[in-house]
Structure formats: structure tokens, C-alpha cells
Amino acid sequence: MSRRPMVRPGGRSARVQEAVHTAVRELVAEVGRDALTVPQVATRAGVTPSTVYRRWGDLKELLSDVAVERLRPEAPPEDLGNLSADLTAWAEEFLDEMSSPPGRAYIRDALLGDPDGGNGGQCSAYAAEQIDVVLARAADRGETAPDVETVIDRVVAPMMYRILFRPDGLDPAYAHRLVTGLLTAGA
Amino acid sequence: MSRRPMVRPGGRSARVQEAVHTAVRELVAEVGRDALTVPQVATRAGVTPSTVYRRWGDLKELLSDVAVERLRPEAPPEDLGNLSADLTAWAEEFLDEMSSPPGRAYIRDALLGDPDGGNGGQCSAYAAEQIDVVLARAADRGETAPDVETVIDRVVAPMMYRILFRPDGLDPAYAHRLVTGLLTAGA
Numbered sequence: 001m002s003r004r005p006m007v008r009p010g011g012r013s014a015r016v017q018e019a020v021h022t023a024v025r026e027l028v029a030e031v032g033r034d035a036l037t038v039p040q041v042a043t044r045a046g047v048t049p050s051t052v053y054r055r056w057g058d059l060k061e062l063l064s065d066v067a068v069e070r071l072r073p074e075a076p077p078e079d080l081g082n083l084s085a086d087l088t089a090w091a092e093e094f095l096d097e098m099s100s101p102p103g104r105a106y107i108r109d110a111l112l113g114d115p116d117g118g119n120g121g122q123c124s125a126y127a128a129e130q131i132d133v134v135l136a137r138a139a140d141r142g143e144t145a146p147d148v149e150t151v152i153d154r155v156v157a158p159m160m161y162r163i164l165f166r167p168d169g170l171d172p173a174y175a176h177r178l179v180t181g182l183l184t185a186g187a
Numbered sequence: 188m189s190r191r192p193m194v195r196p197g198g199r200s201a202r203v204q205e206a207v208h209t210a211v212r213e214l215v216a217e218v219g220r221d222a223l224t225v226p227q228v229a230t231r232a233g234v235t236p237s238t239v240y241r242r243w244g245d246l247k248e249l250l251s252d253v254a255v256e257r258l259r260p261e262a263p264p265e266d267l268g269n270l271s272a273d274l275t276a277w278a279e280e281f282l283d284e285m286s287s288p289p290g291r292a293y294i295r296d297a298l299l300g301d302p303d304g305g306n307g308g309q310c311s312a313y314a315a316e317q318i319d320v321v322l323a324r325a326a327d328r329g330e331t332a333p334d335v336e337t338v339i340d341r342v343v344a345p346m347m348y349r350i351l352f353r354p355d356g357l358d359p360a361y362a363h364r365l366v367t368g369l370l371t372a373g374a
Contacts, residue, residue: 112299117354124352153365157348158340165311165347167304178340185372 019045064113067106083138091175251300254293270325278362
């Protein structure tokens with residue numbers, strides 16, 4: 001990430017990023033991730049290979065950036081009227097998305113082409129922001145709520161650990177149990 | 188892992204594995220992981236490149252297997268006389284090893300070159316086996332103890348999540364807090 005210049009929305013830098021990210025997504029769908037090369041991506045995006053190398057370093061870092069973009073949440077978590085319902089719904093959806101084959105591929109890409117740890121941190125920040133929204137709503141309702149770091153330890157981390165290290169048998173009931181275990185412990 | 192034949196200790200297959208793993212470890216130390224190639228490894232190990240490709244598929248899978256070997260615990264956890272002390276000592280050591288630069292590199296290698304998920308599963312199995320030893324000792328002493336899956340969710344997963352996604356500021360006190368939080372909740 002340290003190579004990447006600041007991106008002004010609408011500027012040339014933002015247009016290049018958009019074109020290159022789109023090229024990667026299209027080519028991954030067409031030829032598969034393992035056959036992808038930087039010159040191919042550059043041709044499709046209408047830029048020179050050196051533009052890609054200068055900005056992203058190598059293909060792994062480019063795939064990592066594209067993955068982080070794909071993992072960005074599209075909307076705030078649903079408001080179902082109470083903390084337990086909100087957190088359960090969020091956790092079930094998170095587990096469903098992240099444990100899907102594309103979700104797992106994006107997580108791996110994000111972690112692996114990430115020499116300075118910034119992209120892994122960004123993935124975690126996305127989850128923390130969504131949880132913050134859920135917890136702020138609970139506070140507004142006067143509900144007792146744990147802090148965001150506790151939710152990460154008790155709900156996000158176990159789901160992500162099992163997605164990465166032991167993906168068999170994950171289901172919504174697991175997400176539900178984690179949330180119930182946290183909230184009934186009297187946080 | 189599916190490509191790998193059964194390894195008989197002392198057989199040719201075991202000797203090849205040992206020679207190739209040793210070659211990888213030496214060359215990673217000498218030229219670095221990014222410059223490593225299969226032909227280099229084969230030459231150093233005294234085998235043909237096709238032997239390596241046939242058995243490991245590609246360099247990523249080979250690095251993944253070497254990483255899993257390096258992550259195998261060398262001894263059972265220390266017996267300090269009670270569950271809280273045993274689990275705290277184990278968690279502190281696990282965090283220290285896995286969050287070190289070589290530990291993090293091995294975890295990433297293990298996860299990355301792992302198309303069928305077997306190597307990630309093996310890493311998790313190593314942790315589960317060590318925890319099993321700690322919990323069995325607690326049961327022998329008549330102590331109340333959580334089950335191994337609960338220890339994975341409450342202690343191993345948060346440490347591993349933070350190592351991978353937000354490595355800043357991890358210290359033994361964090362491992363200690365996770366264990367205390369689990370055991371004082373009255374598991």
C-alpha cells in the first residue's frame with residue numbers, strides 16, 4: 001500500500017484504479033486467477049504494464065487491493081429493533097458471505113498480497129465499522145452493549161478463524177450461538 | 188495434499204521429503220522466499236524438478252507443507268499444576284511464536300498454498316491437540332474445564348485473528364486476558 005499515491009476521486013489516478021480493478025475482475029472471471037498476468041490486465045485496462053507495476057508492485061498486491069474493494073460492505077447493517085437481533089443478523093450474513101468460495105478467495109487474496117498488513121487491517125476495519133453502527137443503535141435505545149473489541153474477539157474472530165482453518169460445518173446456527181454466548185454472559 | 192503419497196518412515200518417500208524440506212529451509216534463509224524456484228530446490232535436494240512437481244504440485248504447495256512442519260509443536264504444554272496457569276502459559280507461548288515474523292510467514296505460507304484446506308486444518312489440529320492435553324490434565328485434577336472447541340473460539344481464534352488482521356500491540360497480557368475471561372465466566 002505504501003506505493004499507492006493518494007487517489008483524488010474523479011482524477012486520473014482514480015480512473016486508472018477503476019479501469020485496472022475492473023480489468024482484474026473481468027479477467028479473473030474469464031481466464032481464472034491462476035492464469036492472470038500483469039500485461040494482460042494492463043492491456044484490458046488500457047494502461048501500460050509499468051503503470052500497474054509502479055502503482056501496485058506486483059500481481060499479488062493488485063489482487064489484494066481488488067479483494068479489499070470487494071470486501072467493502074455495501075450498506076449499513078439492518079436495524080431490527082434490538083441488539084441481539086441486529087448482531088445476530090449481521091453475524092449470520094458476515095459468515096455466509098465470507099465462507100462462500102468467492103468470500104474465501106477474497107480474504108486469502110487480501111491477506112496474502114499485503115506486505116505491510118494494511119489490507120488485512122482494512123478488512124478488519126470494515127467489520128469494526130459495521131459493528132460500531134449496531135452498538136451505537138443499541139446505546140441509543142438504552143440497551144447494555146459490549147464494546148467493539150469484545151465483539152471482534154467473541155464473534156468475528158471465531159468465524160474468521162474457522163473460515164480460514166477449519167471451514168467444514170459452518171452454518172448460521174454457529175454465528176447465532178456466538179452472539180448469544182456473548183450477550184447472555186452479561187457484557 | 189491430495190497429490191502426496193503415503194509416507195513410510197525411512198522409505199525413499201520420507202527421505203525425499205526430508206531432503207526437499209531441508210533444501211527449502213536452507214534456500215529461504217540464503218536467497219529469501221521470493222527468489223526461490225523449484226529447480227533450485229530440486230538441485231539442492233538432489234532430486235529432479237519433476238519429482239518436486241509430481242509430489243507437491245507447485246512451489247506454493249511445497250512452501251505450505253514446509254510451513255506446517257515448522258508449526259508442529261515440539262513438546263507437550265508445560266504442567267504448572269492448575270488449568271488457569273497451564274492454559275495461560277500455553278496461550279502466551281502460542282501468541283509469542285505465531286506473532287513473530289517467522290511465525291506469521293509460516294501461517295501465511297500454510298494458508299496460501301493449500302487448495303484443499305488440509306494444511307490450515309492441520310495447523311488448527313496442532314493447537315487443538317495441545318489444548319486437549321491441558322484439559323485432560325485439568326480433568327484428572329478434578330478441575331472444571333471448558334471443552335476444546337470453546338477454548339479454540341475464546342482463546343485461539345482471537346489471537347490468530349489479530350495476528351492476521353491487526354497485529355499491532357499484541358502482548359502476553361492479551362493472551363492472559365482471553366484465558367481469564369474464559370475461565371472466570373464459569374465454563
